[in-house]
Amino acid sequence: MINGDDLKAMRLNAGISQKDMAAKLNVDRKTISNYELDVSQIRVGELFSWFYYCKIDTSMVLSQVKTVREKMDRSKTTQSGTERGKE
Structure with a gap:
């Protein structure tokens, strides 16, 4: 911090x-x-x-934030597809 x-x-x-x-x-x-x-x-x-x-230089911090966001986006997509399969 x-x-x-x-x-x-x-x-x-x-x-x-x-x-x-x-x-x-x-x-x-x-x-x-x-x-x-x-x-x-x-x-x-x-x-x-x-x-x-x-x-x-903030590029490392911003890169890490982008990686986390992309990981969360992939997780949401995977969860969304799994929930549709249950219907």
Whole structure:
């Protein structure tokens, strides 16, 4: 799980100030501080934007999500076919 220290490290590594990150995410600077201090949780959309601005590659995470979704889709198709056979 990503915590405030991780967010801060990514931001600092990218050379982005709290003020600049706040402007990029369209939030207050205090909100950025709260995320980094673990006072509040960053929303998923903002987290992926954070990754983008810090040049963090999310392809592995997105690939895993796609694999899980495809597995669930295949499972639903198999269950649907099995239920039809019982009729």
